[in-house]
Amino acid sequence: MAYKYRIEVTDVTLRDGMHAVRHQFSVEDARAIASALDSTGVALIEAAHGDGLGGSSVQYGFSKETEADYLQAVCGAVQNAKVVALLLPGIGTVEDLKRAVEYGIRGVRVATHSTEADISAQHIEEGRKLGLDVVGFLMMSHMTDVERLVEEAKKMASYGAHAVYIVDSAGAMLMDEVRRKVSALRNALPDDVQVGFHAHNNLGVSVANSIAAVEEGAYRIDASLGGLGAGAGNTPLEVFVAASEKYGIDTGVSLYPAMDAAEDVVRPRMHRPIITDRTALTLGYAGVYSSFLLHAQRAAEQFSVDVRDVLVELGNRRVVGGQEDMIVDVAYEIAHRQE
Numbered sequence: 001m002a003y004k005y006r007i008e009v010t011d012v013t014l015r016d017g018m019h020a021v022r023h024q025f026s027v028e029d030a031r032a033i034a035s036a037l038d039s040t041g042v043a044l045i046e047a048a049h050g051d052g053l054g055g056s057s058v059q060y061g062f063s064k065e066t067e068a069d070y071l072q073a074v075c076g077a078v079q080n081a082k083v084v085a086l087l088l089p090g091i092g093t094v095e096d097l098k099r100a101v102e103y104g105i106r107g108v109r110v111a112t113h114s115t116e117a118d119i120s121a122q123h124i125e126e127g128r129k130l131g132l133d134v135v136g137f138l139m140m141s142h143m144t145d146v147e148r149l150v151e152e153a154k155k156m157a158s159y160g161a162h163a164v165y166i167v168d169s170a171g172a173m174l175m176d177e178v179r180r181k182v183s184a185l186r187n188a189l190p191d192d193v194q195v196g197f198h199a200h201n202n203l204g205v206s207v208a209n210s211i212a213a214v215e216e217g218a219y220r221i222d223a224s225l226g227g228l229g230a231g232a233g234n235t236p237l238e239v240f241v242a243a244s245e246k247y248g249i250d251t252g253v254s255l256y257p258a259m260d261a262a263e264d265v266v267r268p269r270m271h272r273p274i275i276t277d278r279t280a281l282t283l284g285y286a287g288v289y290s291s292f293l294l295h296a297q298r299a300a301e302q303f304s305v306d307v308r309d310v311l312v313e314l315g316n317r318r319v320v321g322g323q324e325d326m327i328v329d330v331a332y333e334i335a336h337r338q339e
Contacts, residue, residue: 004248005214008043010222011237012198013266014074015086017228018050019291021271024064027073029269034077036261037225041253042237044107044133046222047074048085050230050291051321052111053092053100059324060091067096068103075104082106082133089119090322094126107133110156111167113320114144117152124159135196135220136161140320142172142287146180150188163194163220168209169321171202171231171280172287175212186217196220199235201227202284204276206235207243214249221251226262228270231290232280238262282308286315295324299331309334 013033018025025033030047037045047070049055049063056063063070075083084107085100086092097108108127110120120136127134136156141149153164166181173181178197185195197213199206199222210221223240227233238258244251279297283290288311296314300307313330 001248003250006250007214007218008220009237009251009253010044010046010084010220011037011042011224012046012222012234013037013224013228014045014047015050015052016046016230016234017224018048018063019230019294020228020233020274021269022294023049023056023061024271025070025269027065027069030065030070030073031077032265033225033261033269034074036257036265038078038081040237040257040261042081043252044082044084045074045078046084046086046109047071051091052086052088053096055088055091068099071100071103071105084109084133086111086137087123088112088321089123094123097123097126098130101130101132105132107135109135109137109165110161111137111139114138114141114149114152114167117155120156121159124156124161128160134161136164137167137198138165139167139169140289141166141181142168142170142177143318143320146184149181150184153185153189157189157193161193163196164189165196165198165220166213167198168200169289170287171200171206171284171290173199173209174203174205175208178209178212179216182213182216182218194219196222198222200229200284200290201232201235201276202280202290204232207240210235210240211243211247211249225258225266226270227274228266229274229290231283231293232276233274236262279307279311282311286312288315288319289321291321292324292327295327296331299328302328303331303335305331305334305338
């Protein structure tokens with residue numbers, strides 16, 4: 001088959017997928033999933049707590065395993081793909097990154113809110129010094145206009161990022177917006193800085209959005225087995241690969257092994273079905289950070305309010321990652337308004 005596009009896939013089952021299992025994958029789970037992923041041909045496998053290096057905490061939820069045991073298990077199970085980790089400045093530190101390199105990671109994705117790229121400089125520069133594949137990750141990109149996104153992406157490139165991602169953390173984008181923003185970054189960044197796209201499926205369009213991103217010049221696309229991830233999950237790897245084959249996109253991923261890994265390895269380990277239910281759909285509709293889902297459900301239950309009302313109000317307030325404490329406040333306020 002003559003392909004129109006060639007891309008690299010980063011699988012996020014072992015990082016974003018951790019949100020959907022409350023960060024409770026065991027070392028055995030990590031090894032099994034990493035080995036299955038490696039057999040598919042994905043270029044990169046992201047592994048960490050759902051909120052990145054150093055994320056295991058009271059605020060973000062404690063992991064079942066230590067960071068050292070988890071990363072060493074993943075790195076030890078992989079022979080072909082690169083293992084990378086997410087780092088959010090303010091949660092993860094340079095020392096966390098150095099330790100992760102000792103555990104075997106070969107890349108880091110430094111994530112900030114889409115208007116705060118300046119706080120990534122130290123970590124991107126340190127990643128380059130450590131010889132890592134370094135990515136800048138602009139989260140909640142739906143909240144930021146094209147011109148500002150370009151400005152922030154240029155900052156990350158100037159710090160040394162090999163690639164800069166548009167990250168639809170809320171699963172709130174539609175194809176036209178994806179096209180505008182990806183093409184703007186591709187036109188503005190140097191040729192040697194790749195553009196990436198990370199989607200959530202809260203509006204049910206993550207595969208379509210990812211294909212649109214490829215058409216506009218994105219070279220790196222994120223996906224996960226069975227779509228495992230926050231909210232309604234990420235772009236399902238096996239679905240994206242199948243659609244890409246039909247569309248003329250060479251992902252480097254073998255379809256049948258990806259199907260088998262999703263069906264036989266990941267789905268039995270899911271704590272809940274990854275579907276676009278009414279709560280996950282509200283995340284995309286309201287433009288709320290996908291990892292807020294479980295926090296919002298707990299707060300809504302605590303105060304006997306509709307979780308959809310909580311999410312819509314969070315969206316109205318433009319709450320972003322790192323402001324999880326506001327979820328309880330909003331649920332409390334809604335409950336008292338209803339008395």
